[in-house]
Amino acid sequence: MPERKTMRALRLMYAVPVACLRDIVSGATGWSAYEQYLAHLGTRHPGIAPVSREEFFMSDLAARWDGVRRCC
Amino acid sequence: MQKLIGIALAVIGAFAVSGIALNRGEPINALWILTAAVCIYTIGYRFYAAWITAKVLATDATRATPAERLDNGRDFVPTARWVVFGHHFAAIAGPGPLIGPTLAAQFGYLPGTLWILIGSVLGGCVQDMVILFLSTRRNGRSLGQMAREELGPIGGFAAQFGTLAIMIILIAVLSLVVVNAMKHSPWATATVFATIPIAMLIGFYMRGIRPGRVLEGSAIGIALLLLAVVGGGWIDHHPVLRTWFDHDGPALAWFVMGYGFIAAILPVWMLLAPRDYLSTFLKLGTVVLLAIAILVMQPDLKMPALTRFIDGTGPIFSGKLFPFVFITIACGAISGFHSLIASGTTPKLIRTEADVRLVGYGSMMLESFVAIMAMIAATLLDPGVYFAINSSLAALGGTPDAAVATLTSWGFPVTTGQMQALANEVGEATLFARTGGAPSLAVGMASIFSSVFGAGLLAIWYHFAIMFEAVFILTTLDAGTRVGRFMVQDALGQLWEPLGRTSSYPSVILASAMVVTGWGYFLYVGVIDPYGGINILWPLFGIANQMLAGIALAIATAIFFKTGRARFGWITGLPLTWLAVVTSTAAWQKLFSHDPKVGFLTGAADLAEQLAGGALAPDQALVAGKLMVNLRIDAALTALFLIVLWIVILDMLRIGWRVYRGKPLPSAAEAPYQRTQFAGVANA
Numbered sequence: 001m002p003e004r005k006t007m008r009a010l011r012l013m014y015a016v017p018v019a020c021l022r023d024i025v026s027g028a029t030g031w032s033a034y035e036q037y038l039a040h041l042g043t044r045h046p047g048i049a050p051v052s053r054e055e056f057f058m059s060d061l062a063a064r065w066d067g068v069r070r071c072c
Numbered sequence: 073m074q075k076l077i078g079i080a081l082a083v084i085g086a087f088a089v090s091g092i093a094l095n096r097g098e099p100i101n102a103l104w105i106l107t108a109a110v111c112i113y114t115i116g117y118r119f120y121a122a123w124i125t126a127k128v129l130a131t132d133a134t135r136a137t138p139a140e141r142l143d144n145g146r147d148f149v150p151t152a153r154w155v156v157f158g159h160h161f162a163a164i165a166g167p168g169p170l171i172g173p174t175l176a177a178q179f180g181y182l183p184g185t186l187w188i189l190i191g192s193v194l195g196g197c198v199q200d201m202v203i204l205f206l207s208t209r210r211n212g213r214s215l216g217q218m219a220r221e222e223l224g225p226i227g228g229f230a231a232q233f234g235t236l237a238i239m240i241i242l243i244a245v246l247s248l249v250v251v252n253a254m255k256h257s258p259w260a261t262a263t264v265f266a267t268i269p270i271a272m273l274i275g276f277y278m279r280g281i282r283p284g285r286v287l288e289g290s291a292i293g294i295a296l297l298l299l300a301v302v303g304g305g306w307i308d309h310h311p312v313l314r315t316w317f318d319h320d321g322p323a324l325a326w327f328v329m330g331y332g333f334i335a336a337i338l339p340v341w342m343l344l345a346p347r348d349y350l351s352t353f354l355k356l357g358t359v360v361l362l363a364i365a366i367l368v369m370q371p372d373l374k375m376p377a378l379t380r381f382i383d384g385t386g387p388i389f390s391g392k393l394f395p396f397v398f399i400t401i402a403c404g405a406i407s408g409f410h411s412l413i414a415s416g417t418t419p420k421l422i423r424t425e426a427d428v429r430l431v432g433y434g435s436m437m438l439e440s441f442v443a444i445m446a447m448i449a450a451t452l453l454d455p456g457v458y459f460a461i462n463s464s465l466a467a468l469g470g471t472p473d474a475a476v477a478t479l480t481s482w483g484f485p486v487t488t489g490q491m492q493a494l495a496n497e498v499g500e501a502t503l504f505a506r507t508g509g510a511p512s513l514a515v516g517m518a519s520i521f522s523s524v525f526g527a528g529l530l531a532i533w534y535h536f537a538i539m540f541e542a543v544f545i546l547t548t549l550d551a552g553t554r555v556g557r558f559m560v561q562d563a564l565g566q567l568w569e570p571l572g573r574t575s576s577y578p579s580v581i582l583a584s585a586m587v588v589t590g591w592g593y594f595l596y597v598g599v600i601d602p603y604g605g606i607n608i609l610w611p612l613f614g615i616a617n618q619m620l621a622g623i624a625l626a627i628a629t630a631i632f633f634k635t636g637r638a639r640f641g642w643i644t645g646l647p648l649t650w651l652a653v654v655t656s657t658a659a660w661q662k663l664f665s666h667d668p669k670v671g672f673l674t675g676a677a678d679l680a681e682q683l684a685g686g687a688l689a690p691d692q693a694l695v696a697g698k699l700m701v702n703l704r705i706d707a708a709l710t711a712l713f714l715i716v717l718w719i720v721i722l723d724m725l726r727i728g729w730r731v732y733r734g735k736p737l738p739s740a741a742e743a744p745y746q747r748t749q750f751a752g753v754a755n756a
Contacts, residue, residue: 027158031286057284070551072168
């Protein structure tokens with residue numbers, strides 16, 4: 001029993017930083033933007049049909065680069 | 073418990089800082105600096121930032137953010153906090169914090185390090201966080217809009233002008249850095265050139281072959297980039313191929329200008345976006361790798377804490393420690409440019425006001441940490457080698473032999489044999505006068521990496537570092553030219569409506585050409601300048617960037633006055649005062665100093681005198697006319713920056729005075745309170 005507890009504590013110890021890192025990388029690069037968009041629509045706008053990955057990618061790019069997006 | 077941790081941190085931090093400050097004579101280990109940095113950041117974040125958010129900004133986790141209220145699934149999207157952190161960090165972190173500390177190391181490691189740490193904790197991080205908060209409360213208003221609404225039309229115009237001016241100078245100085253790194257280096261040039269078709273290939277991959285599969289595309293792209301680093305070495309050893317990539321400065325400058333123009337008018341998916349994916353992955357990877365390598369290698373810093381050049385006679389750039397260390401290091405300590413990002417996309421993603429501290433203050437802490445690592449990479453080199461790489465030959469006597477003699481007489485011994493051996497090791501023809509900071513940073517990074525991840529690979533690591541910096545810089549160049557194009561089109565559209573259509577090709581071409589001409593001019597003059605150009609352009613960039621920071625801090629202070637928080641005005645007023653003093657002193661010296669190496673106008677007059685007296689060598693006489701014109705343009709720009717900064721400050725003081733006299737002004741457009749619907753957030 002204590003072993004299982006230790007395992008769970010260990011998993012938690014790793015799980016949090018790993019999840020943080022994954023979030024940071026995905027926020028920085030935008031590599032999972034479409035998955036986030038799907039998840040977001042699912043929870044917040046269940047009535048709206050999501051656009052396809054291709055369509056999302058192109059419109060996301062257009063929106064991403066219409067102002068100051070990169071700095072010195 | 074929290075207090076105990078805090079006290080422990082304070083003690084360790086104080087110990088490390090005093091260790092750094094009091095240690096004289098013997099080399100200090102980089103771990104001291106890392107320890108001091110981590111302690112200072114942690115104290116700043118846990119105490120100062122927490123106090124500001126709780127007492128001054130009064131962030132309210134129960135208040136719905138614009139991301140929640142205006143949620144449209146596209147630009148307004150409530151997003152998990154670490155995702156926003158990553159998004160914001162990637163946006164603010166560019167090549168600036170790598171280059172500034174490298175140049176400022178000419179004063180020794182101490183002044184730059186202290187300024188990076190103190191400037192960020194009390195200045196830069198606060199600016200980023202406060203602007204992010206104010207913009208979040210105002211439905212994601214941009215800095216320009218806030219300036220117009222809070223200060224008035226003059227402030228609004230100043231912010232607009234400041235943004236465009238800083239963009240032009242930034243791109244010019246960064247492209248000069250890349251050109252100097254590629255000059256007569258077939259390996260670096262071939263590798264940097266190769267990044268362009270690689271990015272386009274990935275662009276087509278992500279659009280046509282596997283649409284939207286960013287991770288796959290990026291992985292392939294990174295692999296190809298690494299291949300390009302190795303392939304560049306092969307080209308360098310090929311007797312015929314290497315001549316194709318062996319160019320002088322002006323030729324490369326024309327190439328970069330042509331590239332910038334084409335990149336600004338191509339659709340984003342083709343070049344800009346894919347290269348940005350690659351550069352962001354490279355950026356994150358390299359930062360982590362560098363941190364690990366420094367921890368493992370634990371290098372000693374060979375640079376003294378202070379050098380003799382604090383008296384203003386430095387060979388890399390002229391000017392005394394005060395104010396020029398604070399101008400040279402902008403990004404990494406406080407960078408006005410960040411306020412554009414903090415009032416751009418980021419406030420539209422913030423899920424709850426409780427995240428403002430992590431995203432605003434935390435991201436800037438990480439950027440500041442990158443600057444600290446750049447400082448370590450610069451100061452672990454032999455000082456003689458560092459100065460030989462970063463100074464122009466003109467500043468050291470004209471030839472490599474004279475340069476080593478000059479440096480040795482200054483107490484930084486170095487020999488031509490040592491420089492040649494190092495150049496051979498990194499696979500370059502020479503390392504003398506490779507100004508701009510990139511080559512010296514690359515030598516520093518390469519020596520860290522190769523001592524940890526495989527010795528003997530110095531040449532590969534060096535060109536990896538050059539490629540990394542170039543990819544980074546070219547992304548800023550593309551993105552900046554494109555934004556500049558939008559701004560120019562916006563301005564032109566007010567003159568004649570058809571010129572403002574962002575989809576009209578003649579307008580796009582005209583506006584892009586205007587922006588490229590703007591930075592291309594400064595780039596070209598920098599390239600033909602025998603002193604390397606960086607010595608002139610980098611301080612100009614620093615002044616522009618600090619001016620923008622001054623504008624942002626003035627807006628924030630004005631809002632504090634208007635919203636009854638005048639007694640907390642000092643949290644932005646203090647860094648603003650310091651920036652006003654530093655920027656004004658630097659600008660004043662740049663304008664009116666009698667030292668021809670510092671003052672633009674004296675420099676121009678001095679050049680004219682030498683030209684008339686026949687004291688210049690024929691090749692110098694040929695470019696002297698252009699340099700004189702440029703020095704006067706630089707003087708005019710500096711004066712303009714100074715005037716704009718003071719107009720905004722006076723505007724802010726006018727508001728403060730009115731409030732003090734009991735004639736309060738309403739603060740515009742703070743969106744009304746609405747309770748959040750997110751479960752868990754309000755109680756968190």
